[in-house]
Amino acid sequence: MVDKLEDVASEYSFETNKEMKDYIANNCEANKGNLSYNIMPRSVEYDCDCGDGSNCDS
Amino acid sequence: MYNCYNFWRSEDEKLQKPTEKQLNRALEISERIIEADVFHVTLTGGEPFLFGKNLEQIIKLYRESNVGIRINSNITLANDEICDILMEYNVGVLSSIISHDEDQFNKTTQNKVSFKRFVKGAQLLSNKGIYLSANMVVNKSTLDSVYDTGKFAYELGFKGFNATRISPSNNGMIQNYDSLILNNKDIVILLDQLMELKSDFGMQVGTLNALPYCAVDDINKYGSIFNRSCVAGLTSAGVASNGDLRACQHFDITYGNIFERPLLEIWAEIPIWKKQYHNDTCTGCAYDFKCGGGCKENAYKINKDMAGEDNLKKDTIKNNKKTKISSFDPVNSVQLKRDLKIRDESFGSTLFKDPSAYAYLDNFTTFYIKEKYPIRVLNRNDLVFIGSDIGVDNQYVSALFATLINNNLGRDGG
Numbered sequence: 001m002v003d004k005l006e007d008v009a010s011e012y013s014f015e016t017n018k019e020m021k022d023y024i025a026n027n028c029e030a031n032k033g034n035l036s037y038n039i040m041p042r043s044v045e046y047d048c049d050c051g052d053g054s055n056c057d058s
Numbered sequence: 059m060y061n062c063y064n065f066w067r068s069e070d071e072k073l074q075k076p077t078e079k080q081l082n083r084a085l086e087i088s089e090r091i092i093e094a095d096v097f098h099v100t101l102t103g104g105e106p107f108l109f110g111k112n113l114e115q116i117i118k119l120y121r122e123s124n125v126g127i128r129i130n131s132n133i134t135l136a137n138d139e140i141c142d143i144l145m146e147y148n149v150g151v152l153s154s155i156i157s158h159d160e161d162q163f164n165k166t167t168q169n170k171v172s173f174k175r176f177v178k179g180a181q182l183l184s185n186k187g188i189y190l191s192a193n194m195v196v197n198k199s200t201l202d203s204v205y206d207t208g209k210f211a212y213e214l215g216f217k218g219f220n221a222t223r224i225s226p227s228n229n230g231m232i233q234n235y236d237s238l239i240l241n242n243k244d245i246v247i248l249l250d251q252l253m254e255l256k257s258d259f260g261m262q263v264g265t266l267n268a269l270p271y272c273a274v275d276d277i278n279k280y281g282s283i284f285n286r287s288c289v290a291g292l293t294s295a296g297v298a299s300n301g302d303l304r305a306c307q308h309f310d311i312t313y314g315n316i317f318e319r320p321l322l323e324i325w326a327e328i329p330i331w332k333k334q335y336h337n338d339t340c341t342g343c344a345y346d347f348k349c350g351g352g353c354k355e356n357a358y359k360i361n362k363d364m365a366g367e368d369n370l371k372k373d374t375i376k377n378n379k380k381t382k383i384s385s386f387d388p389v390n391s392v393q394l395k396r397d398l399k400i401r402d403e404s405f406g407s408t409l410f411k412d413p414s415a416y417a418y419l420d421n422f423t424t425f426y427i428k429e430k431y432p433i434r435v436l437n438r439n440d441l442v443f444i445g446s447d448i449g450v451d452n453q454y455v456s457a458l459f460a461t462l463i464n465n466n467l468g469r470d471g472g
Binding site for chain 2: 001005006008010017020025028030031
């Protein structure tokens, strides 16, 4: 299902930042390569660091 | 799919309206598209306005499932009933436009009244406040009239104007294609007229067919026009009226039928055309895969090989003018746009605003954005603190901010 972000926002409720930080440490992954992938469909240009920097999508 | 030229040619007022069976088929196709969690759909044809008031059933189905929708039409059948539907569901229209010249318009459509019907339709839609953009297919004989046609469209109330080079017709309708095809000199003339329209009238201009980035000497001169590239099998597909799934709606290579197999199952088997049909002479170009070498349909027509050269391809480009991620280091926060949509993925999510504004996010950013969307502000220090245990640092945040700002999903919040 495609969701409107406002409908799925604040799915979690944390009392403190520490609580959220712990949740992230146990459940999330930060993947910079994933961000580099974002230039793929368009020629939005920024310097990514996947290999030679000129063919970030492959 | 119907053939729009045949539709244009009909001078008979008793145009063939879709039967109940055809309407049901369109609704079934829509349900399967919705099931596949597609973000955006463009209804094309044939002529979608032929559905008349039944168009509402189709549009409503998509809208209720948060799927964005646009319509491609020749707008000659626009009436109050259709306008009311488009207004209620806030649906914009991309109309084909032949020329500002009535004789040329009617000659091309082989219909003596098509120009007048087009003008009437445009005025009706525009007066109702429906977003209108136009697309002019340009060949050698119409190349010099791009500006005048765009100006004419502006005066009719069109907000956007696209001029697209003629593409070969798979069905062989165009016999003398070679004499119509645009060359590199022509494409510059076309693009310069578009930029003039943008400058003179503030129109949103573009071209709807993928051009090789080396087709002109300096793509930076043409702003966002060169943001487009072949997305067949990458981010878009076309569904024919019989359910056949195509990578490119212009090219009748089909990969399966959505009435026989789930759309997502077929989609997973479609190759990314600009990778599958990579032209080896593009290797080493700074824009190689981003550009993809232009249009594969064009390459096939010219070379009988989809991996061949687009006729506008010139030399490889050595220097890619990049915006460094580090240039986003001073950005302390990003304000997200309103009305964003999100789809969970195996890698995280896809964040979507419209077909030209979306990004792929990992599950950390997905989590954070969902958590922060009520205030729509992403803060650098907060991100680094909250994600420090999983490797989130300032460089990561700069890459994230570059993604969101460059893809028009957010703006620099200071």
